[in-house]
Amino acid sequence: MSTELSLQEVKKEWHGTLMSYLIGFFLSLLFTGFSFSLVLTQLFTREMMIYAIIASALLQAVVQVRFFLHVGQEPKPRWESQFFYSMVIVLLIIAIGTLWIMSDLNQRVMLNLEK
């Protein structure tokens, strides 16, 4: 049998605060603004800009995962965090593997009829 929680106890299990939402909001605005301005003004080379906005996206994702989704604040053994990291690893394997395989195949097999 499980011990059920009262409404008061359940509320303590949720880790949102006004601070976390405001910090998350402003940081997200910052990163979004940065990325869009970069592309608008075209300050750097194309390659540099792509790396910069990808980095900005990843950082904003970390912000949102931490401040909106509250990952990392759950009680031990922190299943949410552990499985999130595992999922990211699997995602990278599938994504990088696919890009490697498909670019390799396309080079050797596809006739590049229309680009």
Next chain:
Amino acid sequence: MKPLVVHHTDTLEAHPDIHLPDTHQDTFSKAVLGFWFYLLTDCLLFATLFVTFVVLHSSTFGGPSAQELFTLPLPFAETMFLLFSTVTCGFALLEAVKGRKNSAVAWLAVTFLLGIGFIILEINEFNEFIQEGNSWKRSAFLSSFFALVGTHGAHVSAGLIWMAVMAAQVYHFGITVDTFRRLVIFSLFWHFLDLVWIFIFTFVYLIGVLS
């Protein structure tokens, strides 16, 4: 609703060194963890659509490319709508924690309107492309664009329906153990959609415009 509280007797006295492997076995903890696992599967689903987009993004088959199709103002506006809505959703939860049922519903309503705004902008964009003859049938690039962005939009639409049901529940039943739990789970979903959008505006629109 009276909470279900069941007490174990003589647990600690009988054998203090044997514990429950997981001390959070209540419905709330289980529901959050389970929904989190669902969100992880959704992440991988979007990842598959993303990687397909990347593989096919230059297969324009004589049709327009990303650079020719996309502008900056639209995705920026959509991003703002979604980002603001994710924060107002958080505000709704904060009001719920304080037990303020009406404020919570009000913030949900604001979130809903922002979400509708996002959907309207997106439908407009899709419609424009279709009218110009650049529907999903035109090329592999356009197919993968519509599928990726459209799947996200479908998730947002489902979220809007869910949000409406939640607002009705909170309004009708008040903030109870059950409605609070469901609000938390809904907010996880809504925040997740903004998280995915970060990657859409970056990889589809921004990098598309740069090409």
Next chain:
Amino acid sequence: MFGRLSLDILKHNPMQDMAVVGMVLSGLGLIALITYLQRWKWLWNEWITTVDHKKIGIMYIVTVLLMFFKGFTDALMIRVQQALAVGDSHGILTAGHFQEVFSAHGTTMIFFVGMGMIFGFWNLIIPLQIGARDVAYPFLNAVSFWLFAGSGLLMYASLALGHFSEAGWLAYPPLSGIEYSPNEGVDYWIWIVQIAGIGSTLGAINFLVTVLKMRCEGMKFMKMPIFVWSSLCSMILIIFAFPILTATLVMLTLDRYMEMHFFTAGGGGNPMMYVNLIWAWGHPEVYILVLPAFGIFSEIVPTFSEKRLFGYMSMVWALIMIAFLSFIVWLHHFFTMGASPGVNAFFGVSTMLIAIPTGVKIFNWLFTKFRGRVHFESPMLWFFAFLLNFTIAGMTGVLLSSPPVDFQVHNSLFLIAHFHGMVIGGVLFGFFAGFTYWFPKFTGFFLSEKLNRYAFWCWFTGFLIAFMPLYMLGFMGATRRLDHYEEATGWHPLFLVVAVGAVVIVIGGAIQFLGLFWSIIDRKNNLDHTRGDPWNARTLEWSIPSPPPIYNFAILPVVDQIDPLWAIKRGVAPPQHKKYEDIHLPVNTGIGFYIGMLSMLFGFGMVWYMYWLSIASFVGILACLIVRLSSKEKHMIITAAEVKATEEALRRPV
């Protein structure tokens, strides 16, 4: 209104007509029987609306047996066709029908028999082995089952109404695209797999939370039975792999329904991307199927050797390694698609690596038996069948992992022999072993041991006769999915041998089937008189009566080591709780059933372009969910006094 339905959907060749007639008559017969016995109310109250994991497990197993019958008949037809269709003869099946048969065979066996068996055993065994009263989400459990059953009904519908896919169990485009397969076949396949896949994903989430959060006191991870460990790894694989399948099927669906160009031959599409994605799911899938079978053997070998499992830690690490490695090998399914040597070599090496942890497990099982007191009841016999057949097939897998070898035998009968050795030798024999092992637990009586043995010998020898020659045929150049060949190939004698092997297997299957009924009829002579522990076993499920009461454990157990029941028997178990308490259990609901049936209607509507039906079904599902998730959860309470009375009644001498 009727989409592309017309009376033509009833047009089939004579053989299919016979099958449909048989199916319809059986269905009608079943309905008549239930009516005659006045069991409709009982069926609804006790089974269809149940949220009890034990009953859901039994329903999974029953569905698996029904689907196995269909898949196995398909296999027989393939064997007969290939034994007869030489030279001038064209066998008993038309080319189109043959394509449908092998496509249905693979789809049925993987998605229904394989996945169904897994969820059946997880439902029956996992809560009991971890000392829990239920799974994490009983309602979701029912929904998962009914999605599975609904999808199975759609599979049977594809036999009677219209035609099934001719594009194989994985439906590669461009063949599976709308241009080359315009009829309803591939659409049936898509919706059957998609609906079943969603059921599987939801089920995996359910059991993962169950294992993480609902273990009893003292059952830390390193004290769990290995069946639970292997299932845990399998569930995680499902959660990480199935979304890829879902997304890929969505893209194929969009290509077929909305003229998109993901995988089309024109429009910029890339069919190779489908092959890549489907195998990125497909490889983890085969490990999803086999890991629970490994787990079953890890329970049976120690029990029937009266010795604890050798190398618990290395077993756990082997499982984790296999699970991780299964994500980095998928290209070995398409070495010949044209990737460069560097790419092929990487995946070849990673594939070879997987053999290592698998080998560790095999040796651990063998070392468990060494100096044990080995009993040769049928569960153990199935282990031996597994040992020989799976290991041989595994070794041919290592052969195949070398790209140069694979270039010679890819998509030949060598490959077919390899993977059937894995799925029959591993998964199916695991299923049979688990079925014979745990049958007394859930029924209170034994299957006829004598008939079990006859069935075992038929399967074991039949498998060797039916599949070993396929290795030779593969080397001789025979490709898969052939419905006809020339005399000059010299393949005919071997195909005849293989057909004989198939017949021997049929005899085995018939013995099992009849044996099941015979055992039920004769059960009074085969009762388990041991109060729930007929095999002198080691894990918690054997510590409760057979069949278990609805609440599983009257008092939740306390453990402090591996094989907790063995500890109790040796008198070294930790002190247990003594007090009976009130038990809260979820109440039955029909909503799971409704969602399953509505999903089936949704799929049917999509297949036949009856979009009004799909929309209505979808709205119906939404309504069910909103109703369910807006209502207060009801519980039923079994008072402490009732628990005590039930326990005392169950322990009365038989």
